Amino acid sequence: MIAEPSVSLASDPARTRGRLHKTDDSPTRSEFQRDRDRVIHSTAFRRLQHKTQVFLAHEGTHFRTRLTHTLEVSQIARAISRSLGLNEDLAEAVALTHDLGHTPFGHAGERALHRCMEGADGFDHNMQAIRVVTRIENRYAEHDGLNLTWEVIEGILKHNGPMTDPAGNPVGRYKEHGLPFGIHDEIASADLMLHTHASLEAQAAAIADDLAYNAHDVDDALRAGLLTLDDLIEAPLIGPIVKEVRARYPDVPVKRQAHEVIRRLITRTIENVIATSAARIADAGITTADEARHAGRTLIGFDIEMAEREKQLKSFLFARVYRHDDVMRHVRVAEEIVERLFRSYAGGDPMPGRWGEAFERTSGTTRLRVISDFVAGMTDPFALSEYTRLFDLRPDFG
Structure with a gap:
């Protein structure tokens, strides 16, 4: 168990920067709990159950969809936030919204739509999620969108970290092609500070996304027969886990061995994130939730060794699963x-x-x-x- 920080770095729902449209206070729920509930009851959220993650639904009923992936991300984000003394409700709300902008057929649909929109500023699924929660959902009599808090909007937008430097120049994935369409729309109740990091809770949701899809993409690839445990023995990060599971449980069915491997992979990566993040937060010397935004680096994440092995695992999955002939045909x-x-x-x-x-x-x-x-x-x-x-x-x- 990781000790909670001596000062509370959790985002306080009572001190939210607010919503674009004013609402009455709720007597039973915090502002971030209301955000979570608004997302869960939205049409866009329900549609995730029929959107591809990696494997098309017709290939098997047990493969992940965008919805089951989102639920796994939410669970992991809450677990990380709980251990670090952060606001679980904000982490969950950001996690539940992070894929609302995805197209049908997973990243294949996103690439196709981006090509179609090349002459009109392209397509970006994070920005599309913002459009969904601020414009496209129309469940309320008084306004478009779900009217989520500033903190959730920020978490969606900065899923991959800051978007600009302090001077306003695009950074990271946006450096080459510029900021996505719609970024300067009035999409929240205050400046979203594109040059800063998101809240610690949003950072927890972002790393939870990586943890979830690494584990479940391996799991689904095993189910689909694209990989075997033998294939994974020399794979980065997961290979040593396969060896220790086989050594400890040599006589159990392969299917159970696979489940044990995935379980240990999730546990090990979550524990690494929690321990590393607690140390980084202490080292940064921050004393408030807002100071985390200005820390100059991501505070929730893997240590250097785990980050490198996780990156290598992604490369392995890209070559052996995402670019497999059976997947690419679809x-x-x-x-x-x-x-x-x-x-x-x-x-x-x-x-x-x-x-x-x-x-x-x-x-x-x-x-x-x-x-x-x-x-x-x-x-x-x-x-x-x-x-x-x-x-x-x-x-x-x-």
Whole structure:
């Protein structure tokens, strides 16, 4: 058990920077608990159950979807926050929102949509999540969006760390191509301070994302037969765990050995994050939650050795799973579906309901953004249904 910091670095919901639209206080829930509940009851959140993580749903009923991935990220983010004395509700709210902007068919759909939007500032799934929670969800009588707190919006936007330097120049993944579309919209109740890090709770949600998908992508790859435990013996980070499980449980079925490997991988990486983060926080000498934003570095994460091994595991998975012929065959079909749908709507094929109405009253790149919002919000089954309706074809995933 990691001792909690001597000072509370948890974000205080009573001191939130607020919401874009004023609301009455709740007598039973904190502001961050209200955020969590708003997300869980949203349409975008429910749609995650029918959006691909890595393996398409038709390939098997036990593979992760965006929804089950999101729930695993939420659980891990809460565990890390609890051990470090942070605000679990904020960490959970950020975790639950982090993938709301993802397209159908996982990253394949995202790449296709980005190509379609190249002439209109592209597509970014983090920014799309912001659009979902500030514009696209329309559950409330008085405003668009879910009207989440500043802290949750910040956590979504800075999922990968600061977006600019103090002078406003893009950094990191945004250095080459610039900041994503919509970043300067009025999307929160105050300046989002793009040059600072997010809250410690949002950092916990971000590292939880990495922990979750490393573990469950290995698990799903084993289920799919793309990997075996033998393949993993020499794999970075997980190889030593496979060896110790086989040594301790040589006679149990392989399926149980695999579950034990995944369980230990999750436990080991979480414990490393907690221990490393507690030491970094103490070393930084910060005394308030807001000081963590200005610490100049990410405080929640792996130690140097674990970070390198985790990076190597990602490279292993990229080569052996994400670029496996069986996966790539489905990826190519998925990208074609998304691109053809987009081109079809751009060419005048009607979109239903408010999307068709928005299309008719806009033009130029704004009209393309309407199509992008519509396509990004699709579930896999709905995208397939629309594809069949428009082209009288049923895609063949092989």
